[in-house]
Amino acid sequence: MVFNSLIFLLFLAVVLALYYPLNHRSQNRMLLVASYFFYGWWDYRFLSLLVFTSLFDYVCALKIEAENRAARRKLLLAASIFVNMGVLGVFKYYNFFAATLQSALEPLGVHLDFPTLHIILPIGLSFYTFLSMSYTIDVYRREMPATRHPLDFMLYVAYFPHLVAGPIVRASYLLPQVQRPRVIKAAEVENGIWLIVIGYIKKVVIADRLGQFVDWSFAHPAAPFDNLNAWVVIYAFAFQIYGDFAGYSDIARGLAKLMGFELVVNFRAPYLVTNPAAFWRHWHISLSTWLRDYLYISLGGNRQGKWKTYRNLMLTMLLGGLWHGAGLAFVLWGLFHGLLLAVHRWWSKWRGLPAHGADPHLNGWPGRLKMFFLAAVFFQITCLGWLLFRVGGLRHGESQWGVVKSYLTAMFHFQGTHLLLNFIVPVAMLGALGLFFQWRNQKMDEFSQWSGSNKAFALATALALITVMGVFEGAQFIYFQF
Amino acid sequence: MTSRRIIIGMVGLSAAACLLYAALGRTLARSIDARFGQRVLQLTSGKTTDARMFIQMRLREAVLLLTVGALLALAQLLVASWLKRRVRPRAAWILSALSGFVCLNAFALVAAHTVLFWCLLFTGTGTTQYITQYQIKCGLLREIQAPQKAVLLGSSQTRAQIDEEILNDRLGKQLWTTELHFPANQVYDMLLNLEDLPPVKVNYVICYLSEGNFIVGPESPGLMFFLNFRNLPEFYRMGGALTQANRSFAYGLLGNALPLFRLRDPLLGRILGPSMMNLSQEEWDQSLVTDLATRARTAAAVYHLGPNTVFQKKAFDVFAAKCRQRHAVLIVCCGQVNPILARMMDPSLRADLLAFLRGRAAEDTNIVLLEPAQLPVQTEKDYLDLNHVNTAAQARFSEFIAGVLDNLMRTNRPLEHAAR
Numbered sequence: 001m002v003f004n005s006l007i008f009l010l011f012l013a014v015v016l017a018l019y020y021p022l023n024h025r026s027q028n029r030m031l032l033v034a035s036y037f038f039y040g041w042w043d044y045r046f047l048s049l050l051v052f053t054s055l056f057d058y059v060c061a062l063k064i065e066a067e068n069r070a071a072r073r074k075l076l077l078a079a080s081i082f083v084n085m086g087v088l089g090v091f092k093y094y095n096f097f098a099a100t101l102q103s104a105l106e107p108l109g110v111h112l113d114f115p116t117l118h119i120i121l122p123i124g125l126s127f128y129t130f131l132s133m134s135y136t137i138d139v140y141r142r143e144m145p146a147t148r149h150p151l152d153f154m155l156y157v158a159y160f161p162h163l164v165a166g167p168i169v170r171a172s173y174l175l176p177q178v179q180r181p182r183v184i185k186a187a188e189v190e191n192g193i194w195l196i197v198i199g200y201i202k203k204v205v206i207a208d209r210l211g212q213f214v215d216w217s218f219a220h221p222a223a224p225f226d227n228l229n230a231w232v233v234i235y236a237f238a239f240q241i242y243g244d245f246a247g248y249s250d251i252a253r254g255l256a257k258l259m260g261f262e263l264v265v266n267f268r269a270p271y272l273v274t275n276p277a278a279f280w281r282h283w284h285i286s287l288s289t290w291l292r293d294y295l296y297i298s299l300g301g302n303r304q305g306k307w308k309t310y311r312n313l314m315l316t317m318l319l320g321g322l323w324h325g326a327g328l329a330f331v332l333w334g335l336f337h338g339l340l341l342a343v344h345r346w347w348s349k350w351r352g353l354p355a356h357g358a359d360p361h362l363n364g365w366p367g368r369l370k371m372f373f374l375a376a377v378f379f380q381i382t383c384l385g386w387l388l389f390r391v392g393g394l395r396h397g398e399s400q401w402g403v404v405k406s407y408l409t410a411m412f413h414f415q416g417t418h419l420l421l422n423f424i425v426p427v428a429m430l431g432a433l434g435l436f437f438q439w440r441n442q443k444m445d446e447f448s449q450w451s452g453s454n455k456a457f458a459l460a461t462a463l464a465l466i467t468v469m470g471v472f473e474g475a476q477f478i479y480f481q482f
Numbered sequence: 483m484t485s486r487r488i489i490i491g492m493v494g495l496s497a498a499a500c501l502l503y504a505a506l507g508r509t510l511a512r513s514i515d516a517r518f519g520q521r522v523l524q525l526t527s528g529k530t531t532d533a534r535m536f537i538q539m540r541l542r543e544a545v546l547l548l549t550v551g552a553l554l555a556l557a558q559l560l561v562a563s564w565l566k567r568r569v570r571p572r573a574a575w576i577l578s579a580l581s582g583f584v585c586l587n588a589f590a591l592v593a594a595h596t597v598l599f600w601c602l603l604f605t606g607t608g609t610t611q612y613i614t615q616y617q618i619k620c621g622l623l624r625e626i627q628a629p630q631k632a633v634l635l636g637s638s639q640t641r642a643q644i645d646e647e648i649l650n651d652r653l654g655k656q657l658w659t660t661e662l663h664f665p666a667n668q669v670y671d672m673l674l675n676l677e678d679l680p681p682v683k684v685n686y687v688i689c690y691l692s693e694g695n696f697i698v699g700p701e702s703p704g705l706m707f708f709l710n711f712r713n714l715p716e717f718y719r720m721g722g723a724l725t726q727a728n729r730s731f732a733y734g735l736l737g738n739a740l741p742l743f744r745l746r747d748p749l750l751g752r753i754l755g756p757s758m759m760n761l762s763q764e765e766w767d768q769s770l771v772t773d774l775a776t777r778a779r780t781a782a783a784v785y786h787l788g789p790n791t792v793f794q795k796k797a798f799d800v801f802a803a804k805c806r807q808r809h810a811v812l813i814v815c816c817g818q819v820n821p822i823l824a825r826m827m828d829p830s831l832r833a834d835l836l837a838f839l840r841g842r843a844a845e846d847t848n849i850v851l852l853e854p855a856q857l858p859v860q861t862e863k864d865y866l867d868l869n870h871v872n873t874a875a876q877a878r879f880s881e882f883i884a885g886v887l888d889n890l891m892r893t894n895r896p897l898e899h900a901a902r
Contacts, residue, residue: 186572193576209754216761422757429754453485455575456562460582467742468749 001041003251004204004472011038012255019259024181028155031259035160039124046122049087054157056083057132061139061146061153073140080136084129092121096326124164126323130290132157135171137294144172152178159261161252165245167266167286174263182260187448190455192257194447195250197462198437200470202247206430208471210240213423218390218403229423230410234383236427237390239434242270245284246437265445269438271382274374276340277348279382291320313345314338329392329400336385489555496545496552503545511538527607528647529618531658535625543598550592554585590741597621603748609756612665613707614748619660624680628658632686632887635675637667639817640690642870648880653887657685664704668695668790670720670797674708676804684810686887691839692817693831694869696794697785702730707744709734720796723789774822778868782826787834795838806848811890813850814839815857815883820865850890858882 001008015034019027040047060080067073089097102113135153138144147153156175162168217233249266256263270283280288296316302309314335321334348354387407391400437444447455503510511534515522519533530536561581565574593599600617623631632649634640646661653659662675672689709731737744751759771777805812816839818824824832836854843851857879864875871879 190572209758212761213758216765219765422755426754426758452566452571452575452578453562456578456582459576459579460586463579463583464586464742467740468746469753 001038003248004200004208007041016258020184027182027259028151028178031160032151032155032158035155035158035163038160039158039163042123043120049091049122049125050128050158051154053084053087053129053132054154055150056080057136057157058147058150058153061136062148064136064140065146077136077140081133084133088125088129091125093322093326100328127166127168128157128163130168130287130323131162131171134168134290134294135175138170138172144175147175147179149179159256161255161261162263165248165252166284167249167252167264168290169263169286170290174261177261184258184260188257188260188262190448191445192254194444194455194458195254195257197254197459197466198444199247199250199252199254200466201462202243202250202434202437204247204470204472205243205465206434207240207243207247208473209469210236210243210427210430212471213427214240214390230407231380231383232423232427234387234390234407234411235431236423238271238379238383238386239427239431241386241389242267242434242438243430267438268441271379271435272375272438274371274378276337276344276378279378280337280341287320287323291316291323295319309345310342313341317341324389325392327392327400329388329404333385333388333392336388340381340385486559489552489559492548492552493556496549499545499548503541507538507541507545511541526622528650529622529660530625531654532625532627535627536622539625540598540601543596547589547593547596547598551589554589558582558585587741590745594741594745595621600748603752605751605756609751609760611748611751611756611759614751616662616664616707619662620678620680623660623684624682626658626660628654628656630657630685630891631683632657632659632688633679633684634659634661634663634688635667635672636663636689636691637695638663638665639692639694639869640667640688642866643690643815643817643876643879644688644883645876645880648877649884649887652881652884653891656891657887659688659887664707666702667704668702668797669794669801670717670722671702671704671708673797673801673804674704674713676801676808677713678708684808686813686890687805687810688813688815688883688887690815690817691835692819692869693785693827693835694819696791696798696835696838697787697831705730706733706737710738711735716800720800721789721793723793774820774868778820778823778826781823781868782828785827785831787831791834798838798842802842802846802849806846811850812848813852813883813886813890814843815852816854817857818854818860820868821862822865823868850886852886 001011011034015031018030018034022030036047036050039050057080060076064073064076064080067076102111105111135144135156139146152175156171156178157163159174159178214233214237217236246267249263253263253265264286266284266286268282268285270279273279273282296312299312299315300308301312304312315338317338318331318334321330321332321337324330324333387404391403447458450458514537515534518537522533522536523530526536558578558581562574562578565578565581569577594617597618600614600621603611603614604618605614623633634644634646641661641663644661646659649657649659662679664671664675667675669691672695676687706729714735733743747759771780802812816836819827839851840853843849858875860871860875860879864871866872
């Protein structure tokens with residue numbers, strides 16, 4: 001059941017109709033049933049995995065909290081991490097690692113014959129295992145108490161707006177909202193409606209429209225254009241993936257607001273930033289903070305010297321890449337971003353700039369022009385990464401490296417270039433719409449404060465935009481595969 | 483306050499435009515015609531016969547659209563201010579947005595009935611959406627000044643077989659033919675097309691029917707542009723079932739409720755450009771096997787009798803009855819497909835088609851059935867693919883149809899002197 005389907009809208013109507021009249025405890029029970037129904041709609045067999053993961057971590061957290069011996073606590077935490085990573089390993093990474101190991105040892109004359117597992121990846125697995133794991137880690141770190149209510153914890157993990165594609169909301173943030181009675185505020189409902197509407201625009205207008213062009217382009221074994229125009233395909237993908245994922249996050253946040261919940265902001269203005277550190281504070285924020293808090297800091301962060309900081313950055317981003325998909329292209333995409341972060345860190349240190357990469361507030365048009373130029377340059381660099389990311393999603397067997405090579409050759413072939421206006425114009429229009437949402441992202445979150453006529457005008461325009469430009473074939477969200 | 487001023491200004495402007503048109507419309511059209519008449523005829527490439535009439539009607543439509551736009555904006559302003567006074571602010575903006583959306587749809591509904599609007603969506607020959615071309619030609623049917631009129635209805639096969647320009651070159655002074663095909667049309671879609679025609683006297687309805695119009699199905703893109711809620715009772719009376727209720731069907735009904743939705747493809751063609759909109763067609767073309775025999779083998783497997791055949795035959799009966807009601811002679815060319823495909827198809831399909839059409843022609847004197855043996859012979863060499871003939875074959879066939887029409891008009895007997 002995807003958010004952009006008729007069946008989901010019917011499901012939502014039923015859930016909301018049932019939700020509002022119920023008391024807090026009944027609301028939680030009903031939401032849990034609804035969330036399991038929502039998840040089971042894809043494949044009910046994977047529900048057992050979701051229930052198992054939740055219950056296992058619930059019990060682990062209780063035992064960790066009750067235990068005072070450091071070694072036992074560590075062991076229990078290790079058990080939780082082992083089970084979560086084990087589930088991920090079996091369902092997501094086993095075939096990739098087996099094949100990689102086989103091909104790596106082949107030149108050394110070692111012939112391994114790992115069996116191939118013919119299993120499909122449970123939808124949203126990476127999201128809910130990270131979500132669940134963060135809870136046991138937080139309890140272990142004594143940053144939050146373990147809950148005594150299994151249903152509350154199960155709802156925290158399975159809550160349908162964030163279940164299959166995030167945001168990865170930390171237990172310390174969402175669990176208290178599950179546990180206490182929610183207050184439905186009219187202003188938040190308005191904000192929720194607007195977030196849902198702009199989420200649909202991002203998904204069905206920007207992402208799915210551009211997706212048709214991107215899919216058509218990548219259906220060819222090589223870049224379909226033989227010159228600089230290949231960039232247009234990558235730009236289209238950049239805005240497609242933004243629309244797809246940011247759209248999903250907006251809808252998820254909007255749905256949560258309708259029910260009195262608050263999920264974290266997952267996207268701000270990732271294509272309007274000037275450096276990689278800022279990019280990761282604007283793109284998939286819930287994952288980057290998760291990786292920072294549970295992986296980068298656990299590895300030592302920046303407290304162990306210059307080289308170890310670079311190592312930690314690279315390692316964190318490599319695993320971040322691997323989180324996205326079991327494939328070499330995703331690993332390289334992670335390394336690419338790790339490298340960008342390391343270079344940026346080195347550059348900032350060298351120039352005496354803040355390492356966190358906050359964009360300086362430059363006044364006047366020369367400052368703005370400089371920011372615009374830097375953002376445009378950094379966008380090109382981000383797009384190179386998106387090429388790897390898109391190729392990682394190819395399923396039809398041709399050489400992924402062949403595709404990357406053909407695109408890179410085309411993208412940097414500066415001779416005899418003619419502009420493919422018939423594709424540049426629509427990509428630019430839809431991209432501009434995406435940039436508009438990024439530019440005004442703060443304003444979008446404050447919808448309830450707009451004047452009544454502005455709200456009415458915005459909603460009518462949005463409805464018209466979705467009606468005319470939306471793709472209603474129920475396309476899957478890209479991040480479901482992760 | 484600013485929006486109120488703008489709307490009041492718009493209403494004033496449209497009132498002025500109406501007055502100006504009433505006073506000077508004809509004169510203006512005449513003077514534009516004097517300067518640009520030839521260019522207009524050239525641009526419309528034979529779709530209109532009278533440049534002055536064309537210009538005058540477009541001016542009228544421009545005034546109409548301006549007026550409707552201004553009135554709807556005014557209505558929206560009044561509704562919004564009423565809501566502001568009477569409804570709680572939390573709900574007022576939502577209702578106001580919905581009324582704005584309704585106004586936009588109302589405007590789209592009016593605009594879709596004007597040729598001017600469709601002309602604005604025209605992106606050039608070969609790149610424009612079929613629906614845009616269809617609506618322009620359909621709208622211009624009202625303006626054609628000819629003693630008699632004919633329309634060509636059917637799928638792309640009808641378009642490939644009969645060239646309206648050849649018919650109009652030969653018979654244009656007595657009979658003007660407008661080609662209104664829609665790709666992948668089946669008989670039910672043709673029935674919807676017939677009901678969609680403007681209320682003008684049409685003397686002849688010509689269609690080229692082959693196995694594909696009755697057998698392959700049930701997804702036909704035409705439904706999404708022509709199906710309305712009012713068609714549903716008849717659809718179910720004809721035995722239409724959920725098998726026909728596919729995506730096009732649902733989109734058709736949604737489009738009937740939301741005119742903006744129905745206009746999405748042509749609007750997108752204009753906004754995003756035809757290249758973006760033709761990607762799926764291009765993908766389809768690329769996926770086609772180049773070897774015709776292999777393609778025919780795959781296609782032949784799809785051609786079979788089934789519930790859709792029964793439904794399409796019932797649709798034909800209603801189609802024929804509606805032609806009779808309109809006092810339009812129904813000329814049915816009992817057509818064929820590429821012989822390569824015909825050889826691979828179940829032979830009973832052809833027999834079934836012929837028996838059905840002969841039976842109906844025997845019962846209904848309003849149907850002029852052109853038997854396969856009477857039609858110009860078309861061999862494998864005449865075909866570009868499995869269904870569509872080349873221009874030489876098209877020209878021969880069009881000349882033959884021109885002869886048929888000429889005979890019908892003169893002697894009421896279709897095949898006298900018709901060159902085969």
